[in-house]
Amino acid sequence: MNRKSIHIRLSEAKSSAGSVKDLDIQIGKIKGEQWDEKEGPTPFPDHAALRTWDRTLLSRYKPLYLPFCDLCCLCTYGKCDLSGGKRGACGIGMEAQQSRIVLLAACIGAATHISHGRHLVDHLLEKMERRTLIDVGGSNVDVEAPMIRLVCGMKPKTLGDLETVLDYLESQMTELLAAAHTGQESDPLDFESKVFHAGMLDHVGLEVADIAQISAFDLPKAEPDAPLVDLGLGTINAEKPVILVIGHNVPPAIDIIKYSREHDLSGKIEVTGICCTAIDLTRFDPSAKIVGPISWQLRYIRSGVPDLIVVDEQCVRADLLIEAGNIQAPLIATSSKNCAGLVDRTDDNPDDIVADLISGTVPGVLILDPLKVGEVAVRTALASHETRKTKKTSSIPTAEELIEFAKRCGGCMECTRACPNETPLPDAMKQAATGDLSPLADIYDTCIGCGRCDDVCNKEIPIHSSLVAAAREKVLDEKYSVRAGRGAIQDIEIREVGGPIVLGEIPGVVAFVGCANFPNGASEVAEMAREFAKRRYIAVASGCSAMAIGMYRNEDGQTPYEEFHGRFDAGGIVNVGSCVSNAHIAGAAIKIASIFAKRNLRGNYEEIADYVYNRVGAVGVAWGAMSQKAAAIAAGFWRLGIPVIVGPHGAKYRRMLLGRKDHDEDWYVFDSRTGEKVQVGPVPEHLFVTAETKEEAMVLIAKLCTRPNDTSRGRSMKLTHYIDLYKRLYGIMPDDIHLFIRSPADIPITMKEELLPILQEKGLQDRIIPDPTLLKSQIRKQKGGSS
């Protein structure tokens, strides 16, 4: 991307028309100013610039398509039946159509984060100097923006610099979206390569958004000991006026806190949040409270506790205005992306808006000025709290009402047939009708809060509210803690763990990310995170998964954030923050290449991705991935060569990227020292895979942390965990151990007696450990002696 730059500075100029002093005009961005690192081959890359790298990965990890149906319905030629090898009217085949759908999902996700970043940066530049410095960790963080450095080849110093990055992202997103039009791209692998591109852009967008808000709002700056904050419905004091904020874009919520501080109302109102706005708000003010992940929207609102609901953008339910009306709570929409059909009152007098909301003249308003939201929200919540005392505000039935509802149930099964987790609601209702509410209360634990059961019940039983009623004691007992999102990983932390990770002696970095579409409730995420923290992996978390980890207490009553440290080091559970903070997870892998291995980042994507893929044993786990944003985040990890595991609902992304461990020929790398091709085994075996159960996921995590670069000590440690977990959870010995043993030195010492006979039967090998690369360009000594 070529950018012209003009910078004019006049200290003093006089003419007949007048005089000018200290005039400073800057147009465009001067690339790479004050950065002596050599520029790599792909600054500001378009899709084609990294297509070869993508195809290298895709030749090893081939797509498996799992279509929802046989049809394409995207244009008026259709519907077209693509089953059995048939092509649509436009000529597209089933595989290309499925990869096109994946591209659309990744584009929606990436556009959402990039737009989020644009919104934040525009908002901040209205309030602050363009020259406001980016600061994500003071002297502890020199590599402040690893994704931007790597992809764009620029080192952003100020908030204004981020506009250049956003311009690039927006132009690339437009190209990618255009490729999905009828009669454009036709090849499945080229679609997949574009998916990777969308993912990479997404991670840059994430980074823009988070480093902007960390710098501008003074959020925790790479702090391992960020404070513990309250989490759970049981932590909220409903005696106070309660504001609920939902979404991802935090400025309106921050202005609520600021207004309450300025008017001496801190501590007198409860500011509570759901989803990532909640996480980011607690990074700004640890006294704010997180209710829970996105699936807590209905249950919390129906409890009647919130006096006012403020929504911004992303993952906000589309029926919140109705739900808010049912509990007599006004709603304020604050984002142009989610106007909710409300009248825009941005330019109106706050007194008038508050009066209209309190009187019920309007059910809600749209206010696009965060500062005004702050004032209107606090004043409305204070008044609403008083007026709601005289109204019925909870739509959760009493126990007696619930039993009467349950008696209506005829067992038609329509609720179960609408439930994503097929929960046994009719059986539980039957029990509830007899007064036994425990089966319904059990379902509360696995309910994802979608409310589809309500809509299909022909007896008009408020099923979701009934679950909450049955689980009343549990709900009140939801009193947990989560460590506030710390933001970036410090350079010194990377220096300390870079070696052990690359050599395999810290067995892996496991990132628990993504939404709350869990197959069996939130506790499975906590269980997995604790397992790997106890095994001295580095467990990293963000977003709804970070909350899910916090919603657990061990036998000593500790939440995982109290039980484990927050450093990016073996045995830690590290909450980086919200969805946009996922950039720091990819950033940590990139920083290992930069800080530990001294590789150049600047516009040098392919080399760094090759480094990460072959050396950094990292795995993403999106156990409840639901959104297009999660698809884009995953795609950003794939292009960096980091595998991602999703839960069973994640199969609905309709495409996996699977390696074949039975194909020896797929698993060769170059030894960069000699140029020789070396067979390294299936490491890592997959790039994107669904696990059916948490047990399968845990085994996969351990297995997918293996890398060609592992030292024998590192490999034996990784295999110890893999085999130990497999034996414990599967109840048998894995049948593929021989594929991961390169020489006798790789055999876990404590398992030698057990493994040797198996390995001898399969043929124990003695292969070298190469300095691995997939890139010919990284071979230092070419065959024939030239170097």
Added chain:
Amino acid sequence: MSGQDSWLRAEMGGTKQASVISKPEVLIALLKKSKRPLIIIGHETISDSVRTDILIRMISEFQKTKGIPILSTSHIAGQVMERGVKISGVLGSMEIIDRLRDPTWKGLDGKGQYDLVLSAGFSYSLGWLLFSGLKQGAPETKIISLDPKYHPHASWSYANMKTDSWKAEIERLIELLHTENTQQKMEEAHV
């Protein structure tokens, strides 16, 4: 409930829908046509206690009478083996579909690809996608869903059934497999 519509209401199949298994003789006939059948079982084989016992008996009978290999997905292999069933392979659900669509795959025994897949014990929405992936990726392979919920993406599926009715059907299938096997042995002995 209607028997031949998707169990999860929002799932819509497409132009080609599974035939309903009206009686166990249908399955026996399909097995007779198959040269290389395979059974794959998912985690609900164990986790859904209502189905576990009868599913275990059913796959045991398939194995005993027809010699059909069993592949387990997820983490249940050990628990299934504890119940006396021989497991021929363990792969993830995605991995087995990936291999089943590959005409060059050598199979669990090195003898080549399978032409008939009998499936049981998957959650409905996951099974939906597995069958769809196989239907599109290996159109010649027949898929039989043995769970009591109608799966349009299979080639043959039971209709949506109440558990007791489905159990009765599976009992009949087990009985038929047993009887047929006994008769075959007797005929062989007579010859």
